[in-house]
Amino acid sequence: MKVLIIGNGAAAISGAKALRQVHGDWEIELVSDEVHPFYSRVMLPEYLAGSVSRKDLYLVDWDFYRKLNIKVTLGTQVEALEPTLAKAITASGERIHYDRLLIAAGAKPVLPDIEGANLKGVFTLRSIADVEAIRRYLGSTNVERVMIVGGGLVSLRSAEAFHKLGIPVTMIVSSSRLMSQTLDEPASQALLRAVREAGLEVLFNEDVTAFDGDACLRGAQLASGGKVKGQLALIGKGVRPRLSLVQGTSMAVDRGILVNEYLQTSIPGIYAAGDVTQSYDLIRKRKVCNGIWPSAVRQGRIAGWNMAGLAIRDDGDVPMNAVHVFGCSICSLGVLNGDETCVRGSFQEENYRKLVFARSQLVGALFWGHVRDAGRYYWLLRTGRNSNGRMPLVWAGEKRRC
């Protein structure tokens, strides 16, 4: 039996490991268009800042693949699939046969349609290659200011990396606050205070309409009519599943590849896991693209077991973002819009905590400062054990119910 895995990230590696646990003798081939061993994308901003080396990003070495007897084909893009013939076609035209296929192709940054976005000096951040391109540019160009387009997690962590490099930063944010998808208003304000105290400029309710420059970037024009000067721009406007390889097949796709609770796609024998999927979200109770590392690991593992012939159901995702940025430790779980909230602590004391309920059901939680308890609430959100009183929902250390 031959299993082909497309990708070499968290979902692909978890899938390969799970498969190998069950079948020591199945043939596994992993194809990726990157050239590195499995590495931490989450730490790319630290690599950009120079606080870790490229080697520190690697989560496995080449021996890992050899020990698991995985054939690795790197620097090779899969361009298309022929599901009726059970073949994947690479960019060089090679046809790779499979009996079972795992698509773990991840996501790519969204590139808004902005005039001048192809100028030298405009970047996104998703891979080691992206960081190294930015570092080469910094080495060859006099960058007096960086423009960060976006106010989410990757934008903030990139802004912090440039700040650590000593380069002034202007953040250009479409919405009215930072991390608007993951924080409540008070937490966004507290984060903004920390960002501004560090000396960054933050512009809200602004969109870039065009990048200016000839050979290299010189600045950006804003929808309000204003202008920002900057020689490097990093666009952090979210990610989109990498779907080009399934185009032209009959696979059911919406924003991502649609998978069932066994991580099967609509085509028999083909599974998908990680950022490339649109999968069931336990809190929103519908299929969404969550794009987070823990989900990629869990989905990859479950897909691997199911490809191996077990029948393991995936309960679904709980959105989760844990980040330490500009001195702020934050953990956000689930969704933060409900009909009832329960708040404790304060930002000054570094112990702001909030629970969010919808129809008496816990749907989200936010922790600022002391984030240690977050794991407990993550499991409450996953298991729903607060809903019927079997586990009374109290704050750690408190006796009365919230």
Ligand SMILES: Cc1cc2nc3c(=O)[nH]c(=O)nc-3n(C[C@H](O)[C@H](O)[C@H](O)COP(=O)(O)OP(=O)(O)OC[C@H]3O[C@@H](n4cnc5c(N)ncnc54)[C@H](O)[C@@H]3O)c2cc1C
């Ligand atoms: C800067 C940054 C910070 C992040 N911070 C966090 C965080 O704090 N917390 C968190 O939970 N998540 C974070 N994430 C998101 C997290 O990294 C992803 O959710 C996770 O990496 C997804 O894993 P994956 O295996 O699904 O996809 P990926 O890691 O994207 O791997 C997909 C692999 O498939 C390869 N590939 C794609 N298409 C093809 C093809 N056609 N042919 C061959 N190979 C292909 C890609 O090159 C890549 O190697 C961050 C991401 C970035 C970029």
